[in-house]
Amino acid sequence: MTQISQRGKTIFASPFRKYLPLADAAKARGVDVIHLNIGQPDFPMPANTVQDFRWTGPDFVPYGVAEGETALREQWCRYYEKFDIQVHHGQVLITTGASEALQLALLAIADPGDEIIVPEPFYANYNGFCQIAGVNIVPLPSSIDDGFPLPEMDAFASAITDRTRCILLSNPNNPSGKIYPPAHLEQLLRLAVEHDIYLLIDEAYSEFVYDGFDFQSILTFRGADQHVIVADSVSKRFNACGLRVGAMVSRNAEVITTVTNYSRLRLSPPMLAQGLANSLLQTGPEYFESLREEFARRRQIILDRLSRMEGVVFHAPEGAFYILARLPIADSEHFSSWLLQEFSHDNRTVMVAPGTGFYAGEGCGLDEVRIAYILEPQRIELAMDCLERALAEYPQRTIQETTAITGLK
Numbered sequence: 001m002t003q004i005s006q007r008g009k010t011i012f013a014s015p016f017r018k019y020l021p022l023a024d025a026a027k028a029r030g031v032d033v034i035h036l037n038i039g040q041p042d043f044p045m046p047a048n049t050v051q052d053f054r055w056t057g058p059d060f061v062p063y064g065v066a067e068g069e070t071a072l073r074e075q076w077c078r079y080y081e082k083f084d085i086q087v088h089h090g091q092v093l094i095t096t097g098a099s100e101a102l103q104l105a106l107l108a109i110a111d112p113g114d115e116i117i118v119p120e121p122f123y124a125n126y127n128g129f130c131q132i133a134g135v136n137i138v139p140l141p142s143s144i145d146d147g148f149p150l151p152e153m154d155a156f157a158s159a160i161t162d163r164t165r166c167i168l169l170s171n172p173n174n175p176s177g178k179i180y181p182p183a184h185l186e187q188l189l190r191l192a193v194e195h196d197i198y199l200l201i202d203e204a205y206s207e208f209v210y211d212g213f214d215f216q217s218i219l220t221f222r223g224a225d226q227h228v229i230v231a232d233s234v235s236k237r238f239n240a241c242g243l244r245v246g247a248m249v250s251r252n253a254e255v256i257t258t259v260t261n262y263s264r265l266r267l268s269p270p271m272l273a274q275g276l277a278n279s280l281l282q283t284g285p286e287y288f289e290s291l292r293e294e295f296a297r298r299r300q301i302i303l304d305r306l307s308r309m310e311g312v313v314f315h316a317p318e319g320a321f322y323i324l325a326r327l328p329i330a331d332s333e334h335f336s337s338w339l340l341q342e343f344s345h346d347n348r349t350v351m352v353a354p355g356t357g358f359y360a361g362e363g364c365g366l367d368e369v370r371i372a373y374i375l376e377p378q379r380i381e382l383a384m385d386c387l388e389r390a391l392a393e394y395p396q397r398t399i400q401e402t403t404a405i406t407g408l409k
């Protein structure tokens, strides 16, 4: 009997993308949809990398080796030197984005029914990655009310069972923008060693740190090498999301061997993309300085605008390029689809990601949305005009508005 698997029927729906059909329908009606739902910035890749890139291989594109081209892995190690990370290219495995790095790492370290502890809110697709691996997320809440801090070590310790295989988090954090202080990372490492579990840290946003916050890669802490796995990516760092190149990094040889065995099943990472990623990784510091400056400017616009909206709670993100804000709404799924289906202001609307997808805990994130500050300032201002007006007009608003609609831009 033909059928669709239970897994397929219930697979987690990405909150950044699930309302895209509604956005397409709004566009078909002639509405300008401003996409603050997905972390894809509008900056160019580093100058010349695309123009200068030449395929120097044979006159066909062969498969590469499963673990990625040695030249790229060596380049990744050189790039890491600026973060004081010393790794050998044998400890770096090239993947199709951080997404594949995370999925293969989970498949390597956990069996179906095992548990992964994840502080929430977390990068929504972890829900799907864990579901595919048959692994259960054990969420540890952190609240917007105190700025999404890392949960207390006692909370981690009491969540650990004999089925726990790792603690997973992104640093800088998507969606909260939190950067975890080195002292807290050190405590997590000690806990991982004590309970003999892994720390799987997603460092896709390592270049995006504001206000002098202290980002330290987990790979710089030594003495617990066997417990550390990092997922990394060129996607955000170089405005190359569609290149689909990332890496899984670990000094644990068994983890590398197991992930290599998995990666052989998909033969090799994309060859042309690996060549381009190699050039990208040679980009100088000025590129990131100007990106950080521009992101900080965009962040400030959002912060200024949100602070003028009644009933909106948020914290200035320390890194990455997202704000998870609490709005005066009771159901962020309904609000996000209402924005696309029923609302427009000057024939324009804004698309955001509903907060629920960034949690595993029942009922969490219902009054939160994630806003990505990835577009040029003028578009962000227009998007904030829409959000402000939408909150005033939304029929299910949970507090009485005091701002007269006529007072809005």
Ligand SMILES: Cc1ncc(COP(=O)(O)O)c(C=O)c1O
Pocket: 039, 096, 097, 098, 099, 100, 123, 170, 174, 202, 204, 232, 233, 234, 235, 241, 245, 246
């Ligand atoms: C925290 C985090 N990890 C991983 C990814 C996926 O990255 P990639 O494009 O490298 O697969 C994203 C994408 O938004 C992300 O925000």
